[in-house]
Amino acid sequence: MSQIMPYVLALPRYLKRHLLLVLLLCAGLHMGHTQQNVRDSLMQELHTLTTKSDFHPRDTVYIDLLNKLGSQLRFYKTDSLYLLAKKALKHSRSAGYQLGESRALLNMGSYFSDKGDNNQAITNYKEALVIAQEINHPTLILRIRNNLAGEYSYKGDYAEALNGYLEGIDLAAKHEDKLMLSIMNENIANLYASQKDYDQALDFYSKVKKLNAELGNKISMAESMSNVASIYADMGKLDYAMFNVNQSIGIFEKHRIMDWLAYAYEIKGKTYLKEGKYKWALYWYNQGELLHKKLQDDRGKIDLLNGMAEAYLGLKKDTVSQRHALEAFTISQRIQSMEGTQKCAKTLYRIHKNKSDYATALSYHELYQKLSDTLSRNENQKSLTMLKTKLKHDKQQEALILENEKALAKQKNYVYAAVVILIIFLIITILVRRGEKIQKKLNVELQAQTDTLEKREEELKEINETKTLLFSIIGHDLRGPIGALQGLLQLFRDGEVKKEEFLQFIPKLRTDVDHISFTLNNLLSWGQTQMNGAITKPSVVALEAIVLDNINLLSEIAENKSIKLISKLSENTLTWSDVNQIDIVIRNLISNALKFTPENGMVTIEALEKNDLWQVSIRDTGVGMDKITQEKLFKKNTNHTTYGTNDEKGTGLGLSLCKDMVENNNGRIWVESTLRKGSCFYFTLPKAEKKYQKTA
Numbered sequence: 001m002s003q004i005m006p007y008v009l010a011l012p013r014y015l016k017r018h019l020l021l022v023l024l025l026c027a028g029l030h031m032g033h034t035q036q037n038v039r040d041s042l043m044q045e046l047h048t049l050t051t052k053s054d055f056h057p058r059d060t061v062y063i064d065l066l067n068k069l070g071s072q073l074r075f076y077k078t079d080s081l082y083l084l085a086k087k088a089l090k091h092s093r094s095a096g097y098q099l100g101e102s103r104a105l106l107n108m109g110s111y112f113s114d115k116g117d118n119n120q121a122i123t124n125y126k127e128a129l130v131i132a133q134e135i136n137h138p139t140l141i142l143r144i145r146n147n148l149a150g151e152y153s154y155k156g157d158y159a160e161a162l163n164g165y166l167e168g169i170d171l172a173a174k175h176e177d178k179l180m181l182s183i184m185n186e187n188i189a190n191l192y193a194s195q196k197d198y199d200q201a202l203d204f205y206s207k208v209k210k211l212n213a214e215l216g217n218k219i220s221m222a223e224s225m226s227n228v229a230s231i232y233a234d235m236g237k238l239d240y241a242m243f244n245v246n247q248s249i250g251i252f253e254k255h256r257i258m259d260w261l262a263y264a265y266e267i268k269g270k271t272y273l274k275e276g277k278y279k280w281a282l283y284w285y286n287q288g289e290l291l292h293k294k295l296q297d298d299r300g301k302i303d304l305l306n307g308m309a310e311a312y313l314g315l316k317k318d319t320v321s322q323r324h325a326l327e328a329f330t331i332s333q334r335i336q337s338m339e340g341t342q343k344c345a346k347t348l349y350r351i352h353k354n355k356s357d358y359a360t361a362l363s364y365h366e367l368y369q370k371l372s373d374t375l376s377r378n379e380n381q382k383s384l385t386m387l388k389t390k391l392k393h394d395k396q397q398e399a400l401i402l403e404n405e406k407a408l409a410k411q412k413n414y415v416y417a418a419v420v421i422l423i424i425f426l427i428i429t430i431l432v433r434r435g436e437k438i439q440k441k442l443n444v445e446l447q448a449q450t451d452t453l454e455k456r457e458e459e460l461k462e463i464n465e466t467k468t469l470l471f472s473i474i475g476h477d478l479r480g481p482i483g484a485l486q487g488l489l490q491l492f493r494d495g496e497v498k499k500e501e502f503l504q505f506i507p508k509l510r511t512d513v514d515h516i517s518f519t520l521n522n523l524l525s526w527g528q529t530q531m532n533g534a535i536t537k538p539s540v541v542a543l544e545a546i547v548l549d550n551i552n553l554l555s556e557i558a559e560n561k562s563i564k565l566i567s568k569l570s571e572n573t574l575t576w577s578d579v580n581q582i583d584i585v586i587r588n589l590i591s592n593a594l595k596f597t598p599e600n601g602m603v604t605i606e607a608l609e610k611n612d613l614w615q616v617s618i619r620d621t622g623v624g625m626d627k628i629t630q631e632k633l634f635k636k637n638t639n640h641t642t643y644g645t646n647d648e649k650g651t652g653l654g655l656s657l658c659k660d661m662v663e664n665n666n667g668r669i670w671v672e673s674t675l676r677k678g679s680c681f682y683f684t685l686p687k688a689e690k691k692y693q694k695t696a
Contacts, residue, residue, distance in 0.1 A: 036256070039076075042069040058095035063088050067103040074110060075259050078296045082111045099140070102131040106144055109151070114298070116335035118155045125151060142172055142180040146187065153191065159389045162191055166393045179220075182211035186224060198235050202228075222251035226264045233271045241271045259300075262291035266304045273307055278314035285311060302328050302340040309347045313354075322351045342371035392417065536578045536664045540688045543586075543616065544569040546579070547605050550587045557594050564602045565590070573607045574688040575614055581661040582685065588654035589618045589681050596622035596679070612687055613667070619680040625673040633671060634659045658683070 046065050049055060055062070070084035085107035092100035109124035125148040132140040149164030165184045172180040189204035205228055212221045225248040232241035245267045252261040265288035272281035285308045292301055305328035312321035325347045332340030345368040352361035399410045491497040547567045558565040575582070586605075593603040601621040608615045625633075633655050662669045662683045673679035 039069065039072045042072060057091045058097075060095065060097050060100060063091050063095070063097055063100035064103075066091075067100060067107060070104075070107045071110075074107075074114070075295050075297045078111060078114060081107060085111065098131050098135050099137060102128045102135070102137070102140055102144070105131070106140075106147065109147060113147075113151055113154070114296075116337075118151055121151050122148065122155075138171065138175045139177065139180075142168055142175075142177060145171070146180065146184060149184075150187065153194075158191060162188065162389045163393065165191075166389075178211050178215055182208050182215065182220065182224075185211065186227065190227065193231050193234070196234075198231055201231055205231075218251050219255060219257065222248040223260060226260065226267055229264075230267050230270070233267065233274055236274070238271050238275055241267070245271065258291050259295055259297065262288045262295060262297075262304075263300060265291070266300070266307065269311070270303070270307055273311055273314075276314065278311045281311040282308060282315075298331050298335055299337070302332050302337060302344070304328075305331070306340070306343050306347055309344075309351075313347065313350060318351050318354050322348070325351060338371055338374065342368055345371065392421065536581065538576050538578055538665065541575050541577050541579045541582055543573040543575055543582070543607055543614065543685075544571060546583050546586055550583070550590055551605075553587070554590055554594060557591075558603070561594065561597070561601070562599045563594060563597050565594075566602065566604045568604060568606045570607075573614060575665075575685040576688045577665040577667075577685050578661075581665060585658045585661050585683065586616075586618075588658050589683075592654060592681075593618055593620035593622065593679075596620065598622065609687075610684075613684045614687055615682060615684050617680050617682050619678065621678045624675040624677050624679055625671075626675055630671055630673055634669065 042065060046062070046069065049059070049062055049065065066084045066088040070081045070088065073080045073084070085104045088100055089104035089108065092098070092104055105124045105128035109121045109128065112118075112124060113121040125144055129141065129144045129148065132144055145164055145168040149161045149168065152158075152164060153161035165188050168184045169181060169188075172178075172184060185204050186208045189201040189208065192198075192204065193201040205224065208224050209221075212224055225244040229241045229244035229248065232238070232244065245264055249261065249264045249268065251257075252264055265284045269281045269284035269288065272278075272284060285304060288304050289308070292304065305324045309321045309323075309325035309328065312318075312324065325344050329341065329344035329348060331337075332344055345364045349361050349364040349368055352358075352364060399413065403410060492499075492502045544567065547569055551565050551567060555565060590603065590605070597603060597620045603618065603620045606617050606619070608617070635656075659669050662685070666686050667684040669681070669683040671679060671681050
């Protein structure tokens with residue numbers, strides 16, 4: 001079964017050994033209680049304790065109840081397990097209660113284990129083990145060692161797992177803890193079962209059976225029978241599998257042990273599946289699925305859902321089969337279960353092949369083959385490592401027996417064995433590290449290439465937008481006035497317009513030519529910044545001089561609309577910027593202000609000194625703008641424009657050009673405006689440093 005239970009953690013299969021027994025013993029309750037009874041009893045005790053007038057959260061009884069309730073909620077409310085463990089850890093440390101701290105860390109490790117975070121789980125288990133060893137608590141040490149060994153097996157480090165179980169067996173034997181002896185021997189059996197070494201696994205289960213008989217606990221026996229049934233089903237001994245699982249189901253139903261009952265139903269469904277009895281298989285799988293709705297056990301659902309998918313496939317219900325297989329596949333990937341992903345990939349390959357979706361079928365088959373090859377290689381390596389580790393442990397035990405007779409010889413053997421093992425592990429570590437570095441390098445290169453492609457795609461998109469905008473402006477804002485001028489000259493040349501009439505158009509022609517010149521200048525400047533990138537050459541610039549030049553340049557436009565054009569800039573308003581670019585910025589902003597200011601209005605230019613920059617403002621008493629218009633003004637590659645108070649037409653490029661040039665000079669630009677009251681455009685420029693001012 002693809003799940004692990006507290007205090008019994010081992011492989012991704014068969015791993016629910018003695019959960020209820022351990023939890024009930026930890027909760028101080030007898031075996032007549034059901035799991036729900038235990039939870040209800042613990043919550044009642046907590047409520048009674050916390051409502052007392054002298055209650056304090058550092059009370060060790062309260063901390064113990066938090067830890068026990070968290071353990072009980074593991075497969076029912078996983079978030080509650082984490083919150084209760086976190087609270088118990090906080091109060092234990094505040095109270096200096098090391099036993100409570102160790103148990104809380106054990107529960108937190110179990111939470112992260114169920115989430116697939118092996119490294120964090122191992123970290124929590126190790127911290128818990130250090131504290132348990134400091135206070136010399138054998139029972140707690142055994143539980144933590146068992147969980148820690150199980151987490152190493154999840155991580156694929158079977159050598160560390162086997163070594164942990166063997167050391168745990170020695171410690172359990174020393175303290176005559178038959179329960180933990182049974183649990184750890186069963187977990188070693190499961191290690192061998194995962195390697196398909198069923199004979200070796202059954203040898204260990206024979207030891208477990210004897211220990212369970214000595215314990216005299218039916219639930220403990222039923223748990224082991226469920227695991228043995230799963231092994232027999234994998235071996236093809238279906239009669240043995242069915243006998244054992246039926247025995248265990250009767251006990252679990254009687255005592256209402258729902259998590260174990262869900263597992264037993266899944267094993268019974270698997271047995272029928274291997275017999276080809278798909279309808280019966282689905283019946284028992286469905287029974288397990290109903291129970292899982294009340295559980296939070298992702299590992300347990302993988303084999304259940306994939307088994308249902310295989311059964312539906314056998315009944316030629318491919319659509320339903322695909323839904324279950326995909327759900328199992330998603331869970332396997334989320335908790336990083338390689339074996340679960342491999343099984344689901346095989347099922348999905350068969351489904352898509354039946355549907356003649358050969359492309360998808362091929363992708364799943366390639367994934368299945370890749371994982372099969374990886375697991376095959378890993379299993380060969382794991383089998384060898386497990387054998388070496390077991391031999392090492394046996395040699396250590398033999399050496400301890402003969403220690404008094406051949407102390408010196410044994411010490412030499414230890415040294416040689418340790419050196420050989422160290423060399424082997426060093427070689428393996430070097431190979432793994434090398435592979436990780438190569439993979440990391442390839443990933444970095446791939447990411448770099450992806451980033452480059454995305455950047456080029458974005459640049460191409462911007463160039464296309466720029467090209468489209470340029471042609472739009474050229475076609476609309478330049479071709480119109482030039483066409484009008486060309487038409488008027490044609491009429492004059494053909495004699496259809498007399499000289500006196502032609503002379504009347506001279507002011508209009510001058511305005512059009514000025515508009516064309518201004519537009520063309522902006523267009524060329526903007527096009528250069530967008531397509532080739534404008535080169536900014538900063539120097540000391542006197543802003544008041546640029547403002548006065550532009551006032552003189554635009555004074556005729558101001559006079560035609562009776563607008564007062566006022567500069568309030570003082571002398572020595574010096575900035576460190578590109579003179580040509582700032583000249584274009586000021587000219588565009590003043591021109592815009594004149595365009596949107598009605599007759600008898602006012603345009604004022606000021607500069608305010610702020611620390612290391614100048615804040616320049618160009619304020620008008622014009623028509624103003626609403627918020628929507630303000631938001632569109634400075635957007636890149638937009639051509640937002642409106643007509644002035646005298647129907648003046650602009651390209652819409654001016655403000656975009658101003659934004660680029662201000663930012664090129666390490667400044668920023670923004671606007672404040674109110675409808676029918678006017679607008680004020682602000683921009684900042686860095687001040688010229690004193691050494692440059694003196695030079696200027």
